Amino acid sequence: MPTGTDAELERVLATGELTPVGRLADSSNGALLCCVEDGADGVLVIHKPEVSERRLWDYPDGTLVARERAAYLVSSAGGFDVVPPTVLRDGPHGRGSVQLWVGPVEGEPEPLVDVTAVSDVPEGWVVVLSGETPDGMPVVVSHAPHPALRTVAVLDAVLNNSDRKGGHLLRDGDRVRGCDHGVSLSVEPKLRTVLWGWAGEPVPEEDLARVERLRRSLGDGLDDDLHELLTVPEVEALHARVEALLRTRRHPLPTPGWPAIPWPAL
Incomplete structure (x- = not known):
């Protein structure tokens, strides 16, 4: 993982020379693995060109x-420290996002979300979905009770993230990073996640402090930056979700009439 503050990494991502080195074969939006070089330094990034975006029925093209x-x-702004540094810039196929690559850690780390037989759920893990394999064997989807994972769940509620798959969660030291937030920040309630283990429970004080910090930032210039990226109703809906979390102080429940868990879950 490259060192430096997020501001320093943003500068490198925004101004360094962007060179594609591969393509993510399973990406639905033409994501490229690239190297951004700034002098002698180089970092790996994920570049998503706007021109490659897949058309969706519920998000504007x-x-x-x-x-x-x-x-x-x-x-x-909220101090969640979940989303890796991300900028918008021109690339080989035009404008797109460039996000710092968070690669897998060495060895065989314990997963954060898993599909197992009912009897194999790790102690303390929370089951969020039951199903069966094609040959009829019962299986469940569960996630770890990791505090950093809970912080991701709070941020997802703020972002109205409609695609929090297990594969979008990445260990980064003591932190849990999250990627793929292109289908978030809609006006309509669309929260869809594998992290429902805390649904309806009180939000921890340290995460409420992050939401409060975000609220202050929204009134102190963040709004202006977001209005360059989102519509006015979308920014207003973000305000409303922040206020609702601070008022209820609880993790949200699934939205009736909307699929609660993305598919595939991992």
């Missing part, structure tokens, strides 16, 4: 890369 940047600004 050409807005996903801006939502990636907006999610980073929200995460950073």
Whole structure:
């Protein structure tokens, strides 16, 4: 993982030479693995060109890369430290998002979300979905009770993230990072996540402090930055979600009539 403050990394991502080195084969939006070089330093990034965005029925065309940047600004302003540094800039295929690559840690780290037989759920883990394999064997989706994972769940509620898969969660030392926030920050309630283990429970004080910090930031210039990336109603809806979390002080419950868990879950 490259060192430096987020502001320093943002500068490198925004001004360094962007060179594609590969393509993410399973990406639905043409994501590229690139190297950004700034002098002698180079960092790996994920670049998502706006021109490659897949058309969606519930999000306006050409807005996903801006939502990636907006999610980073929200995460950073609140001190959630979940979304890696992300900028918007021109690349080999035009404008797109550039996000610092958070690679896998060495060895075989304990997963944060897993699909197992009912009898194999790790102690303390929370089951969020039951199902069965194609041959009829019962399985469940569960997630770890990790405090840093809970912080991700709070940020997802703020962002109205509609695609929090297990594969979008990355260990980064003691932190849990999250990627792929292009389908977030909608006006309509769309929270769809594998992290429902705390639904309805009180939000920890340290996470409420992050939400409060975000509220102060929204009134202290963050709004201006977000209005360059989102519509006025979308920024207003963000305000409303922040206020609701601070008022209820509880993790939200699934929205009736909307699928609660993305598919595939991992």
